[in-house]
Amino acid sequence: MDRTYAASPVKTMEETAMKVSDRPEVSHSRVTEPAVPVACGRHYLYAVVEASEPRWYPSIGIEGNEVYTITEGRMAAVVSGLASPKIRPQRAHLAAHQAVLKCLMADTTPLPMAFGTIAASPDAIRRILVHNRHALEEQFRRVAGKVEMGLRVAWDVPNIFEYFVNTHAELRLARDRLVGVRHEFTQEEKIELGRMFDRLLNDDREDHTRKVQRVLDPVCVEFKANQCRNEREVMNVVCLVRRDAQEEFSAGVFAAAKLFDNNFAFDYSGPWAPHNFVELELDLEL
Numbered sequence: 001m002d003r004t005y006a007a008s009p010v011k012t013m014e015e016t017a018m019k020v021s022d023r024p025e026v027s028h029s030r031v032t033e034p035a036v037p038v039a040c041g042r043h044y045l046y047a048v049v050e051a052s053e054p055r056w057y058p059s060i061g062i063e064g065n066e067v068y069t070i071t072e073g074r075m076a077a078v079v080s081g082l083a084s085p086k087i088r089p090q091r092a093h094l095a096a097h098q099a100v101l102k103c104l105m106a107d108t109t110p111l112p113m114a115f116g117t118i119a120a121s122p123d124a125i126r127r128i129l130v131h132n133r134h135a136l137e138e139q140f141r142r143v144a145g146k147v148e149m150g151l152r153v154a155w156d157v158p159n160i161f162e163y164f165v166n167t168h169a170e171l172r173l174a175r176d177r178l179v180g181v182r183h184e185f186t187q188e189e190k191i192e193l194g195r196m197f198d199r200l201l202n203d204d205r206e207d208h209t210r211k212v213q214r215v216l217d218p219v220c221v222e223f224k225a226n227q228c229r230n231e232r233e234v235m236n237v238v239c240l241v242r243r244d245a246q247e248e249f250s251a252g253v254f255a256a257a258k259l260f261d262n263n264f265a266f267d268y269s270g271p272w273a274p275h276n277f278v279e280l281e282l283d284l285e286l
Contacts, residue, residue, distance in 0.1 A: 043070070043079040043125060044087065045117040046100045047110035047273065050140055051076040057103055062087060062096045070122050072129035075136055078104060079125065087116050101273045109143050111136065111280065112273040128282055139278050146221060147271035149241050149249050153208065153234040156265040160231050161197060163263065168200050201231065208260075209235045215256040219248040224276055234264065238276040246271060 044062055052074050057067040061080035069076035078100065087093055097115050104110040119125045129136070157163040165172045174196055178189055209225050212235065216223060220239035228236055241249045250268070257266045 041121060042082045042085070043077075043119050043122065044082045045113045045119055045125070046078045046080075046097060047104055047112045048129070048136055049076050049078060049104060049108050049110050050074055051108070057100065060096065060099055060103060062093050067100055070125045070129075072126045073133070075129045075133065077119075077125045077129060078110065079119075082118060086118065089115060105147070105271065105273060109140070109146060110273050111139050111143070111278050112275050117282075132280070132282055135280060139280060143240065143274045143277055146240050146242055146274060146277075147246065148274040148276060149239045149246065149268065149270035150272065151212070151216075151235070151237050151239070151253060151266065151268045153212070153260075154232045154265050154267075155234060155263060157232075157263050160201075164197060164200055171196055171200055205234055208264075209237065211259060212237070212256045215259070216249070216252045219245050219252050222277055226276070240274060240277045241271075243271075 044065075046061075046067065049069070051069060052071060054071060055069045055076070055078075057078075059066060061067040062082070065080040065082075067078060067080045069078055071077075094115060101110060101112055119128065155163060165175055171193075174193060178193070205228065213223055213225075216239060220241060222240040224238050226236045226238065228234070239249060249270075253266060253268045257264075260266075
């Protein structure tokens with residue numbers, strides 16, 4: 001499948017992400033018998049899954065530790081033992097965290113924990129599962145059989161302000177009035193011009209996001225727009241998509257890209273664990 005249109009470049013995020021050679025090799029096979037012995041003390045939490053039988057994922061965790069489950073009823077926390085009181089967000093640790101989630105996604109939909117989630121002991125993890133059982137069940141109902149897909153769109157222009165000056169008569173007239181009087185703006189004039197630019201920027205973002213959402217709505221169970229990270233970013237959206245609808249999502253991205261000219265670049269990614277669609281506030285001090 002072509003991933004680039006001359007009018008509007010479309011790329012997958014994997015093309016600009018970590019090189020394959022930098023990622024740990026991950027086996028998607030798991031071992032359920034015999035279960036690895038549960039370590040004492042602190043545990044790092046990767047996710048919660050629906051499982052009543054023990055699972056073991058050898059040597060794929062942070063610092064190369066064994067990853068296994070601590071079960072309570074039909075729920076299981078996917079964990080590894082941890083000697084340190086906290087984990088730094090180093091590249092290797094982040095890659096290991098994502099590798100575990102990717103492994104889990106081979107045959108289930110995990111409820112991913114935020115990076116750096118640590119519990120004091122195995123007993124504390126069991127209490128967390130018991131105390132939050134109803135909330136966890138509700139989240140599983142929401143995301144079961146689905147994956148998260150991401151889409152970022154950016155203005156692919158040399159100078160974003162000049163682009164808006166050239167495409168918005170209101171901003172161009174305001175800038176030209178000031179330039180016609182003198183070539184240096186006062187601080188107050190700069191602030192006023194900046195406010196106009198910000199308003200137009202946000203108005204365009206909302207319009208463009210609605211345009212893309214109309215195209216993707218038929219294949220998205222849920223659609224969420226996250227905050228843009230910089231001026232050039234048009235939108236940063238995530239979609240909850242059925243596992244069997246990933247190709248339809250990709251086709252939708254290409255269809256949406258055709259509505260824009262070559263001043264816009266589309267990058268999409270996935271499938272991911274549903275980070276943006278899991279809403280849990282777990283008390284780790286239980």
